[in-house]
Amino acid sequence: MNEFVETLLDLTWHQPKKSYDVVIIGAGGHGLATAWNLAVKHGITNVAVLEASYIGSGNSGRNTTIIRANYGIPESVRFYQRSVDLYRSLEDETGCSIIHSTKGLLWLAHTESGMRAERARALMNQACGAETVMITPEEAQELCPQLDLTGGGRYPVLGASYHPGGATARHDRVVWAYAQGAMRLGVHVIPHTPVTGLLRDGARVVGVQTHAGPISAGVVLSAVGGRVTTVAAMADLRLPIRTHPLQALVTNAYAQGFGPIVASSELLCYVSQTGRGQMLMGAEFDSQPSYSMASSYEFLQTVSTKVTHLLPFLRDLRILRQWAGICDISPDYSPIMGFTGIDGLLITTGWGTWGFKAIPAGGEAMAELIATGKVPQLIASFGLWRFAADHAMADQGSAGTR
Amino acid sequence: MLWITCPTCGERPVNEFRFGGELPHVPDRITDPEQRNLDWVWMQDNVDGLTTERWFHAAGCRRWLTLRRNTSTDRVVG
Numbered sequence: 001m002n003e004f005v006e007t008l009l010d011l012t013w014h015q016p017k018k019s020y021d022v023v024i025i026g027a028g029g030h031g032l033a034t035a036w037n038l039a040v041k042h043g044i045t046n047v048a049v050l051e052a053s054y055i056g057s058g059n060s061g062r063n064t065t066i067i068r069a070n071y072g073i074p075e076s077v078r079f080y081q082r083s084v085d086l087y088r089s090l091e092d093e094t095g096c097s098i099i100h101s102t103k104g105l106l107w108l109a110h111t112e113s114g115m116r117a118e119r120a121r122a123l124m125n126q127a128c129g130a131e132t133v134m135i136t137p138e139e140a141q142e143l144c145p146q147l148d149l150t151g152g153g154r155y156p157v158l159g160a161s162y163h164p165g166g167a168t169a170r171h172d173r174v175v176w177a178y179a180q181g182a183m184r185l186g187v188h189v190i191p192h193t194p195v196t197g198l199l200r201d202g203a204r205v206v207g208v209q210t211h212a213g214p215i216s217a218g219v220v221l222s223a224v225g226g227r228v229t230t231v232a233a234m235a236d237l238r239l240p241i242r243t244h245p246l247q248a249l250v251t252n253a254y255a256q257g258f259g260p261i262v263a264s265s266e267l268l269c270y271v272s273q274t275g276r277g278q279m280l281m282g283a284e285f286d287s288q289p290s291y292s293m294a295s296s297y298e299f300l301q302t303v304s305t306k307v308t309h310l311l312p313f314l315r316d317l318r319i320l321r322q323w324a325g326i327c328d329i330s331p332d333y334s335p336i337m338g339f340t341g342i343d344g345l346l347i348t349t350g351w352g353t354w355g356f357k358a359i360p361a362g363g364e365a366m367a368e369l370i371a372t373g374k375v376p377q378l379i380a381s382f383g384l385w386r387f388a389a390d391h392a393m394a395d396q397g398s399a400g401t402r
Numbered sequence: 403m404l405w406i407t408c409p410t411c412g413e414r415p416v417n418e419f420r421f422g423g424e425l426p427h428v429p430d431r432i433t434d435p436e437q438r439n440l441d442w443v444w445m446q447d448n449v450d451g452l453t454t455e456r457w458f459h460a461a462g463c464r465r466w467l468t469l470r471r472n473t474s475t476d477r478v479v480g
Contacts, residue, residue, distance in 0.1 A: 229446070229448040236431070238446075240445055241448055243450075287417075287420070288416065288421045288455075288471075289421075289424075289448060290476040291473050292473070294476065387444045388440050
Protein backbone atom coordinates (compact mmCIF):
# COMPACT_ATOMS: atom_id res chain seq x y z
CA MET A 1 0.00 0.00 0.00
CA ASN A 2 1.46 3.40 -0.87
CA GLU A 3 1.29 6.61 1.12
CA PHE A 4 -1.30 8.15 -1.20
CA VAL A 5 -3.69 5.31 -0.58
CA GLU A 6 -3.11 5.53 3.16
CA THR A 7 -4.23 9.17 3.16
CA LEU A 8 -7.56 8.15 1.63
CA LEU A 9 -8.32 5.65 4.33
CA ASP A 10 -9.30 6.08 7.91
CA LEU A 11 -6.67 3.69 9.22
CA THR A 12 -4.99 4.08 12.62
CA TRP A 13 -1.92 1.92 13.09
CA HIS A 14 -1.15 0.70 16.58
CA GLN A 15 1.83 -0.56 18.52
CA PRO A 16 1.15 -4.05 19.84
CA LYS A 17 0.03 -4.40 23.47
CA LYS A 18 1.32 -7.21 25.70
CA SER A 19 -1.95 -9.09 25.69
CA TYR A 20 -5.21 -9.47 23.74
CA ASP A 21 -8.34 -11.60 23.99
CA VAL A 22 -7.90 -12.68 20.39
CA VAL A 23 -4.81 -12.59 18.18
CA ILE A 24 -5.35 -13.20 14.48
CA ILE A 25 -2.32 -14.06 12.35
CA GLY A 26 -2.68 -12.66 8.85
CA ALA A 27 -4.31 -9.33 7.94
CA GLY A 28 -5.82 -10.45 4.69
CA GLY A 29 -9.52 -10.66 3.93
CA HIS A 30 -10.28 -13.59 6.20
CA GLY A 31 -8.31 -12.29 9.19
CA LEU A 32 -9.73 -8.78 8.97
CA ALA A 33 -13.28 -9.96 8.26
CA THR A 34 -13.09 -12.12 11.39
CA ALA A 35 -11.84 -9.15 13.43
CA TRP A 36 -14.56 -6.88 12.01
CA ASN A 37 -17.28 -9.42 12.79
CA LEU A 38 -15.91 -9.92 16.31
CA ALA A 39 -16.07 -6.17 16.93
CA VAL A 40 -19.35 -5.38 15.17
CA LYS A 41 -21.47 -8.42 15.90
CA HIS A 42 -20.04 -9.75 19.15
CA GLY A 43 -18.63 -6.65 20.86
CA ILE A 44 -15.16 -8.22 21.17
CA THR A 45 -12.69 -5.43 20.42
CA ASN A 46 -9.60 -6.46 22.40
CA VAL A 47 -8.30 -8.04 19.20
CA ALA A 48 -5.00 -7.76 17.31
CA VAL A 49 -4.52 -8.69 13.68
CA LEU A 50 -0.82 -9.29 12.93
CA GLU A 51 0.51 -9.08 9.42
CA ALA A 52 3.99 -10.00 8.19
CA SER A 53 3.91 -7.43 5.37
CA TYR A 54 1.29 -4.76 4.54
CA ILE A 55 -2.41 -5.53 4.87
CA GLY A 56 -3.85 -7.50 1.97
CA SER A 57 -0.35 -8.23 0.63
CA GLY A 58 -1.05 -11.94 0.22
CA ASN A 59 -3.75 -13.60 -1.82
CA SER A 60 -6.37 -11.02 -0.81
CA GLY A 61 -4.59 -8.61 -3.14
CA ARG A 62 -3.66 -11.14 -5.82
CA ASN A 63 -6.88 -12.91 -6.70
CA THR A 64 -9.16 -12.41 -9.69
CA THR A 65 -11.96 -10.92 -7.53
CA ILE A 66 -14.75 -13.28 -8.57
CA ILE A 67 -17.69 -13.81 -6.21
CA ARG A 68 -20.03 -16.74 -6.89
CA ALA A 69 -21.86 -19.58 -5.20
CA ASN A 70 -22.33 -22.13 -8.00
CA TYR A 71 -20.59 -24.97 -6.19
CA GLY A 72 -21.14 -28.69 -6.48
CA ILE A 73 -21.98 -29.93 -2.99
CA PRO A 74 -24.81 -28.66 -0.75
CA GLU A 75 -22.59 -27.52 2.14
CA SER A 76 -20.45 -25.41 -0.20
CA VAL A 77 -23.40 -23.91 -2.08
CA ARG A 78 -25.03 -22.75 1.18
CA PHE A 79 -21.77 -21.36 2.52
CA TYR A 80 -20.79 -19.45 -0.61
CA GLN A 81 -24.35 -18.20 -1.15
CA ARG A 82 -24.16 -16.65 2.32
CA SER A 83 -20.97 -14.94 1.18
CA VAL A 84 -22.55 -13.68 -2.06
CA ASP A 85 -25.41 -12.18 0.02
CA LEU A 86 -23.04 -10.59 2.53
CA TYR A 87 -20.93 -9.06 -0.25
CA ARG A 88 -24.04 -7.31 -1.60
CA SER A 89 -24.59 -5.49 1.68
CA LEU A 90 -20.93 -4.97 2.59
CA GLU A 91 -20.77 -1.38 1.30
CA ASP A 92 -23.77 -0.40 3.42
CA GLU A 93 -22.49 -2.21 6.48
CA THR A 94 -18.94 -0.83 6.39
CA GLY A 95 -19.65 2.50 4.71
CA CYS A 96 -16.76 1.87 2.30
CA SER A 97 -16.96 1.49 -1.43
CA ILE A 98 -15.72 -1.90 -2.60
CA ILE A 99 -16.79 -1.34 -6.26
CA HIS A 100 -19.10 -4.33 -6.06
CA SER A 101 -20.80 -5.21 -9.31
CA THR A 102 -23.20 -8.07 -9.98
CA LYS A 103 -22.43 -9.30 -13.50
CA GLY A 104 -23.69 -12.85 -13.76
CA LEU A 105 -21.41 -15.77 -14.50
CA LEU A 106 -21.49 -17.96 -17.60
CA TRP A 107 -20.00 -21.40 -17.14
CA LEU A 108 -19.58 -22.88 -20.61
CA ALA A 109 -19.76 -26.55 -21.52
CA HIS A 110 -18.15 -27.96 -24.65
CA THR A 111 -18.94 -31.67 -24.47
CA GLU A 112 -21.89 -33.87 -23.53
CA SER A 113 -20.21 -34.84 -20.26
CA GLY A 114 -19.60 -31.17 -19.58
CA MET A 115 -23.29 -30.47 -20.16
CA ARG A 116 -24.25 -33.24 -17.73
CA ALA A 117 -21.95 -31.74 -15.10
CA GLU A 118 -23.44 -28.26 -15.61
CA ARG A 119 -27.01 -29.61 -15.44
CA ALA A 120 -26.19 -31.38 -12.19
CA ARG A 121 -24.60 -28.21 -10.86
CA ALA A 122 -27.65 -26.10 -11.79
CA LEU A 123 -30.06 -28.51 -10.07
CA MET A 124 -27.88 -28.78 -6.98
CA ASN A 125 -27.61 -24.99 -6.78
CA GLN A 126 -31.36 -24.46 -7.08
CA ALA A 127 -32.03 -27.07 -4.41
CA CYS A 128 -29.62 -25.36 -2.02
CA GLY A 129 -30.62 -21.74 -2.51
CA ALA A 130 -28.25 -20.47 -5.20
CA GLU A 131 -29.70 -19.38 -8.51
CA THR A 132 -28.15 -21.24 -11.45
CA VAL A 133 -29.98 -22.11 -14.67
CA MET A 134 -29.05 -23.94 -17.86
CA ILE A 135 -29.10 -21.79 -20.97
CA THR A 136 -28.70 -22.43 -24.70
CA PRO A 137 -25.69 -21.26 -26.74
CA GLU A 138 -27.87 -18.51 -28.26
CA GLU A 139 -28.85 -17.22 -24.84
CA ALA A 140 -25.18 -17.31 -23.83
CA GLN A 141 -24.33 -15.21 -26.87
CA GLU A 142 -27.02 -12.70 -25.97
CA LEU A 143 -25.42 -12.29 -22.56
CA CYS A 144 -21.93 -12.12 -24.05
CA PRO A 145 -21.97 -11.04 -27.74
CA GLN A 146 -18.17 -11.45 -27.99
CA LEU A 147 -18.43 -15.19 -27.50
CA ASP A 148 -17.43 -17.43 -30.43
CA LEU A 149 -19.98 -20.25 -30.22
CA THR A 150 -17.80 -22.53 -32.34
CA GLY A 151 -15.02 -22.15 -29.78
CA GLY A 152 -12.51 -21.55 -32.54
CA GLY A 153 -13.80 -24.74 -34.19
CA ARG A 154 -12.31 -26.78 -31.40
CA TYR A 155 -14.45 -26.13 -28.30
CA PRO A 156 -18.05 -25.61 -29.51
CA VAL A 157 -20.37 -24.12 -26.89
CA LEU A 158 -23.12 -26.71 -26.37
CA GLY A 159 -24.71 -24.72 -23.57
CA ALA A 160 -23.86 -23.09 -20.31
CA SER A 161 -24.97 -22.80 -16.73
CA TYR A 162 -25.77 -19.21 -15.87
CA HIS A 163 -25.35 -17.93 -12.34
CA PRO A 164 -26.92 -14.44 -12.19
CA GLY A 165 -25.50 -13.78 -8.71
CA GLY A 166 -21.91 -13.92 -9.99
CA ALA A 167 -20.16 -10.66 -9.10
CA THR A 168 -16.82 -8.94 -8.77
CA ALA A 169 -15.50 -6.47 -6.20
CA ARG A 170 -12.26 -4.55 -5.91
CA HIS A 171 -10.12 -6.91 -3.79
CA ASP A 172 -7.91 -4.50 -1.88
CA ARG A 173 -10.88 -2.27 -1.11
CA VAL A 174 -12.57 -5.25 0.55
CA VAL A 175 -9.49 -5.64 2.76
CA TRP A 176 -9.43 -1.90 3.58
CA ALA A 177 -13.16 -1.81 4.29
CA TYR A 178 -12.84 -4.52 6.92
CA ALA A 179 -9.62 -3.03 8.33
CA GLN A 180 -11.14 0.43 8.61
CA GLY A 181 -14.36 -0.87 10.16
CA ALA A 182 -12.48 -2.97 12.70
CA MET A 183 -9.99 -0.21 13.59
CA ARG A 184 -12.78 2.29 14.24
CA LEU A 185 -14.11 -0.04 16.92
CA GLY A 186 -10.71 -0.41 18.57
CA VAL A 187 -9.22 -3.47 16.91
CA HIS A 188 -5.43 -3.24 16.52
CA VAL A 189 -4.17 -4.02 13.03
CA ILE A 190 -0.39 -4.36 13.16
CA PRO A 191 1.44 -4.64 9.83
CA HIS A 192 5.11 -5.58 9.29
CA THR A 193 5.08 -7.80 12.36
CA PRO A 194 5.70 -11.42 11.39
CA VAL A 195 4.85 -14.13 13.88
CA THR A 196 8.01 -16.13 14.57
CA GLY A 197 6.63 -18.66 17.04
CA LEU A 198 3.69 -19.62 19.20
CA LEU A 199 3.73 -19.36 23.01
CA ARG A 200 2.76 -22.61 24.69
CA ASP A 201 1.60 -23.42 28.18
CA GLY A 202 1.77 -27.20 28.19
CA ALA A 203 -0.25 -28.28 25.18
CA ARG A 204 -2.21 -25.02 25.01
CA VAL A 205 -1.34 -22.13 22.68
CA VAL A 206 -1.38 -18.95 24.79
CA GLY A 207 0.04 -16.34 22.44
CA VAL A 208 2.45 -15.51 19.68
CA GLN A 209 6.11 -14.55 19.50
CA THR A 210 7.04 -11.60 17.29
CA HIS A 211 10.15 -9.49 16.80
CA ALA A 212 8.29 -6.83 18.80
CA GLY A 213 8.15 -9.26 21.71
CA PRO A 214 5.72 -11.91 22.94
CA ILE A 215 1.98 -11.18 22.79
CA SER A 216 -0.28 -13.31 24.92
CA ALA A 217 -3.76 -14.20 23.69
CA GLY A 218 -6.86 -15.97 24.87
CA VAL A 219 -7.30 -17.43 21.41
CA VAL A 220 -4.96 -17.47 18.41
CA LEU A 221 -6.49 -17.75 14.94
CA SER A 222 -4.30 -18.52 11.94
CA ALA A 223 -5.83 -16.79 8.93
CA VAL A 224 -2.59 -17.14 6.98
CA GLY A 225 -2.64 -17.71 3.23
CA GLY A 226 0.20 -19.57 1.53
CA ARG A 227 2.51 -20.14 4.48
CA VAL A 228 -0.01 -21.78 6.79
CA THR A 229 2.11 -24.93 7.04
CA THR A 230 4.90 -22.87 8.63
CA VAL A 231 2.52 -21.42 11.22
CA ALA A 232 0.95 -24.81 11.96
CA ALA A 233 4.40 -26.35 12.41
CA MET A 234 5.05 -23.86 15.25
CA ALA A 235 2.38 -25.81 17.16
CA ASP A 236 3.48 -29.23 15.83
CA LEU A 237 0.22 -29.29 13.90
CA ARG A 238 0.22 -31.27 10.66
CA LEU A 239 -2.05 -30.12 7.83
CA PRO A 240 -3.22 -31.81 4.61
CA ILE A 241 -2.21 -28.71 2.65
CA ARG A 242 -0.06 -28.29 -0.44
CA THR A 243 1.03 -24.80 -1.46
CA HIS A 244 0.69 -24.23 -5.21
CA PRO A 245 1.27 -20.99 -7.13
CA LEU A 246 -1.63 -19.60 -9.15
CA GLN A 247 -1.00 -17.03 -11.84
CA ALA A 248 -3.23 -14.38 -13.39
CA LEU A 249 -2.91 -11.61 -15.94
CA VAL A 250 -4.58 -8.40 -17.12
CA THR A 251 -4.59 -6.87 -20.57
CA ASN A 252 -4.86 -3.24 -21.57
CA ALA A 253 -8.34 -1.71 -21.53
CA TYR A 254 -10.98 -3.13 -23.85
CA ALA A 255 -12.98 -0.20 -25.17
CA GLN A 256 -16.33 -1.98 -25.13
CA GLY A 257 -18.22 -3.29 -22.16
CA PHE A 258 -17.80 -6.96 -21.41
CA GLY A 259 -20.86 -7.99 -19.41
CA PRO A 260 -20.62 -11.25 -17.55
CA ILE A 261 -17.81 -13.32 -16.08
CA VAL A 262 -17.04 -16.13 -18.52
CA ALA A 263 -15.60 -19.43 -17.33
CA SER A 264 -15.14 -22.87 -18.79
CA SER A 265 -14.60 -25.86 -16.58
CA GLU A 266 -13.34 -28.03 -19.42
CA LEU A 267 -10.82 -25.45 -20.63
CA LEU A 268 -10.15 -24.38 -17.03
CA CYS A 269 -10.00 -20.65 -17.55
CA TYR A 270 -12.02 -17.61 -16.56
CA VAL A 271 -12.28 -14.07 -17.91
CA SER A 272 -13.84 -10.90 -16.54
CA GLN A 273 -13.50 -7.17 -17.06
CA THR A 274 -12.16 -4.94 -14.30
CA GLY A 275 -13.62 -1.54 -13.39
CA ARG A 276 -10.89 0.04 -15.52
CA GLY A 277 -11.91 -1.95 -18.57
CA GLN A 278 -8.93 -4.27 -18.47
CA MET A 279 -9.55 -7.94 -19.18
CA LEU A 280 -8.58 -10.07 -16.20
CA MET A 281 -8.02 -13.77 -16.65
CA GLY A 282 -6.59 -16.85 -15.08
CA ALA A 283 -6.36 -20.60 -15.49
CA GLU A 284 -5.14 -23.59 -13.52
CA PHE A 285 -2.69 -23.41 -10.67
CA ASP A 286 0.80 -24.85 -11.25
CA SER A 287 0.84 -28.64 -10.97
CA GLN A 288 3.74 -28.84 -8.52
CA PRO A 289 3.71 -27.27 -5.05
CA SER A 290 6.00 -24.27 -4.76
CA TYR A 291 6.47 -21.09 -2.76
CA SER A 292 7.94 -19.27 -5.73
CA MET A 293 5.87 -16.36 -7.02
CA ALA A 294 7.80 -16.25 -10.29
CA SER A 295 5.66 -15.60 -13.36
CA SER A 296 6.08 -17.89 -16.33
CA TYR A 297 5.87 -17.44 -20.06
CA GLU A 298 4.17 -20.83 -20.30
CA PHE A 299 1.25 -19.52 -18.27
CA LEU A 300 0.76 -16.67 -20.74
CA GLN A 301 0.91 -19.14 -23.60
CA THR A 302 -1.56 -21.59 -22.02
CA VAL A 303 -4.12 -19.06 -20.90
CA SER A 304 -3.98 -17.08 -24.16
CA THR A 305 -4.57 -20.23 -26.21
CA LYS A 306 -7.59 -21.13 -24.13
CA VAL A 307 -9.31 -17.78 -23.91
CA THR A 308 -8.82 -16.79 -27.54
CA HIS A 309 -10.67 -19.96 -28.61
CA LEU A 310 -13.76 -18.64 -26.83
CA LEU A 311 -13.25 -14.87 -27.08
CA PRO A 312 -11.38 -14.08 -30.29
CA PHE A 313 -11.37 -10.30 -29.62
CA LEU A 314 -8.76 -10.89 -26.91
CA ARG A 315 -6.19 -11.46 -29.68
CA ASP A 316 -6.17 -7.70 -30.31
CA LEU A 317 -5.35 -6.81 -26.71
CA ARG A 318 -1.94 -6.69 -25.07
CA ILE A 319 -0.94 -8.30 -21.81
CA LEU A 320 0.01 -5.55 -19.38
CA ARG A 321 0.82 -7.44 -16.25
CA GLN A 322 0.99 -10.93 -14.81
CA TRP A 323 1.51 -12.05 -11.24
CA ALA A 324 1.23 -15.04 -8.97
CA GLY A 325 0.03 -15.89 -5.50
CA ILE A 326 0.69 -19.00 -3.44
CA CYS A 327 -2.45 -20.93 -2.54
CA ASP A 328 -3.18 -23.50 0.17
CA ILE A 329 -4.75 -26.37 -1.70
CA SER A 330 -6.62 -28.89 0.45
CA PRO A 331 -6.92 -32.46 -0.83
CA ASP A 332 -10.71 -32.17 -1.33
CA TYR A 333 -10.70 -28.59 -2.68
CA SER A 334 -12.77 -27.34 0.26
CA PRO A 335 -11.68 -24.99 3.05
CA ILE A 336 -10.54 -26.09 6.49
CA MET A 337 -12.09 -23.98 9.26
CA GLY A 338 -12.43 -24.29 12.99
CA PHE A 339 -10.72 -26.20 15.78
CA THR A 340 -7.30 -27.75 15.29
CA GLY A 341 -7.23 -30.23 18.16
CA ILE A 342 -4.79 -27.89 19.93
CA ASP A 343 -6.32 -25.77 22.72
CA GLY A 344 -6.19 -22.07 21.99
CA LEU A 345 -5.38 -22.41 18.29
CA LEU A 346 -8.04 -22.04 15.60
CA ILE A 347 -7.49 -22.14 11.89
CA THR A 348 -9.05 -20.90 8.68
CA THR A 349 -7.14 -22.24 5.70
CA GLY A 350 -7.41 -24.40 2.62
CA TRP A 351 -8.69 -21.34 0.78
CA GLY A 352 -6.80 -22.45 -2.30
CA THR A 353 -7.95 -20.48 -5.29
CA TRP A 354 -11.44 -19.80 -3.90
CA GLY A 355 -10.81 -17.69 -0.81
CA PHE A 356 -11.77 -14.19 -1.95
CA LYS A 357 -15.41 -15.01 -2.56
CA ALA A 358 -15.61 -16.57 0.91
CA ILE A 359 -14.25 -13.62 2.90
CA PRO A 360 -17.54 -12.27 4.38
CA ALA A 361 -19.04 -15.66 5.25
CA GLY A 362 -15.71 -17.07 6.45
CA GLY A 363 -15.12 -14.06 8.69
CA GLU A 364 -18.67 -14.19 10.04
CA ALA A 365 -18.43 -17.90 10.84
CA MET A 366 -14.97 -17.72 12.44
CA ALA A 367 -16.02 -14.75 14.57
CA GLU A 368 -19.09 -16.63 15.77
CA LEU A 369 -16.90 -19.64 16.58
CA ILE A 370 -14.48 -17.48 18.61
CA ALA A 371 -17.30 -15.60 20.39
CA THR A 372 -19.46 -18.59 21.26
CA GLY A 373 -16.97 -21.48 21.32
CA LYS A 374 -19.36 -23.45 19.13
CA VAL A 375 -18.87 -24.30 15.46
CA PRO A 376 -21.62 -22.58 13.40
CA GLN A 377 -23.81 -24.95 11.40
CA LEU A 378 -22.76 -23.29 8.14
CA ILE A 379 -19.14 -24.47 8.48
CA ALA A 380 -19.70 -27.62 10.57
CA SER A 381 -18.63 -29.89 7.70
CA PHE A 382 -15.41 -28.00 6.99
CA GLY A 383 -13.43 -28.88 10.11
CA LEU A 384 -9.98 -30.44 10.11
CA TRP A 385 -11.56 -33.49 11.80
CA ARG A 386 -13.14 -34.53 8.50
CA PHE A 387 -9.99 -36.23 7.20
CA ALA A 388 -9.73 -38.54 10.21
CA ALA A 389 -13.48 -39.24 9.97
CA ASP A 390 -13.27 -40.02 6.24
CA HIS A 391 -15.69 -37.19 5.47
CA ALA A 392 -13.76 -35.33 2.74
CA MET A 393 -15.85 -32.60 1.07
CA ALA A 394 -14.73 -33.29 -2.48
CA ASP A 395 -15.69 -30.43 -4.79
CA GLN A 396 -12.85 -30.24 -7.29
CA GLY A 397 -15.11 -29.47 -10.25
CA SER A 398 -16.31 -26.25 -8.67
CA ALA A 399 -12.90 -24.84 -7.86
CA GLY A 400 -12.73 -23.71 -11.46
CA THR A 401 -8.98 -23.82 -11.55
CA ARG A 402 -8.19 -27.47 -11.86
CA MET B 403 9.66 -23.01 -16.25
CA LEU B 404 10.69 -26.09 -14.35
CA TRP B 405 12.77 -28.60 -16.30
CA ILE B 406 13.19 -32.16 -15.07
CA THR B 407 15.94 -34.59 -16.05
CA CYS B 408 14.34 -37.95 -16.71
CA PRO B 409 16.79 -40.89 -16.37
CA THR B 410 15.45 -42.35 -19.62
CA CYS B 411 14.52 -39.33 -21.72
CA GLY B 412 16.88 -36.59 -20.55
CA GLU B 413 15.93 -33.00 -19.74
CA ARG B 414 12.24 -32.44 -20.45
CA PRO B 415 9.75 -29.62 -19.60
CA VAL B 416 7.54 -30.05 -16.57
CA ASN B 417 4.30 -30.25 -18.54
CA GLU B 418 5.32 -33.71 -19.78
CA PHE B 419 5.28 -34.93 -16.18
CA ARG B 420 2.63 -35.58 -13.61
CA PHE B 421 3.42 -34.57 -10.05
CA GLY B 422 3.20 -37.60 -7.78
CA GLY B 423 3.51 -35.93 -4.40
CA GLU B 424 6.22 -35.60 -1.79
CA LEU B 425 7.61 -38.81 -0.29
CA PRO B 426 5.31 -39.41 2.69
CA HIS B 427 7.10 -38.82 5.93
CA VAL B 428 5.40 -39.36 9.29
CA PRO B 429 7.18 -37.65 12.21
CA ASP B 430 8.52 -40.03 14.88
CA ARG B 431 6.70 -38.13 17.61
CA ILE B 432 3.41 -39.51 16.28
CA THR B 433 3.27 -42.96 17.88
CA ASP B 434 -0.41 -43.93 17.84
CA PRO B 435 -0.86 -46.32 14.86
CA GLU B 436 -4.22 -44.74 13.89
CA GLN B 437 -2.66 -41.29 13.93
CA ARG B 438 0.31 -42.54 11.91
CA ASN B 439 -2.05 -43.92 9.27
CA LEU B 440 -4.00 -40.66 9.16
CA ASP B 441 -0.79 -38.70 8.77
CA TRP B 442 0.54 -41.06 6.09
CA VAL B 443 -2.61 -40.73 3.99
CA TRP B 444 -3.45 -37.03 4.33
CA MET B 445 -0.79 -34.85 5.90
CA GLN B 446 1.96 -33.02 4.01
CA ASP B 447 5.35 -31.66 5.03
CA ASN B 448 4.74 -28.98 2.36
CA VAL B 449 8.17 -27.52 3.09
CA ASP B 450 9.37 -24.15 1.89
CA GLY B 451 12.78 -25.41 0.80
CA LEU B 452 14.27 -28.78 -0.13
CA THR B 453 11.87 -31.65 -0.64
CA THR B 454 12.06 -35.16 -2.09
CA GLU B 455 9.23 -36.09 -4.37
CA ARG B 456 7.91 -38.49 -6.99
CA TRP B 457 7.15 -37.58 -10.59
CA PHE B 458 5.62 -39.64 -13.41
CA HIS B 459 6.84 -39.04 -16.95
CA ALA B 460 3.33 -39.24 -18.41
CA ALA B 461 4.13 -37.92 -21.89
CA GLY B 462 7.46 -39.69 -22.17
CA CYS B 463 8.78 -43.04 -20.98
CA ARG B 464 5.89 -43.44 -18.49
CA ARG B 465 8.20 -44.31 -15.63
CA TRP B 466 8.33 -42.92 -12.12
CA LEU B 467 11.31 -41.02 -10.85
CA THR B 468 12.37 -39.48 -7.55
CA LEU B 469 14.01 -36.07 -7.38
CA ARG B 470 15.04 -33.32 -4.99
CA ARG B 471 13.52 -29.91 -5.60
CA ASN B 472 13.74 -26.56 -3.89
CA THR B 473 10.15 -25.35 -3.50
CA SER B 474 11.31 -21.83 -2.63
CA THR B 475 12.76 -21.36 -6.10
CA ASP B 476 10.94 -24.18 -7.94
CA ARG B 477 14.21 -25.66 -9.25
CA VAL B 478 15.42 -29.26 -9.27
CA VAL B 479 18.59 -29.62 -7.24
CA GLY B 480 19.61 -33.16 -8.14
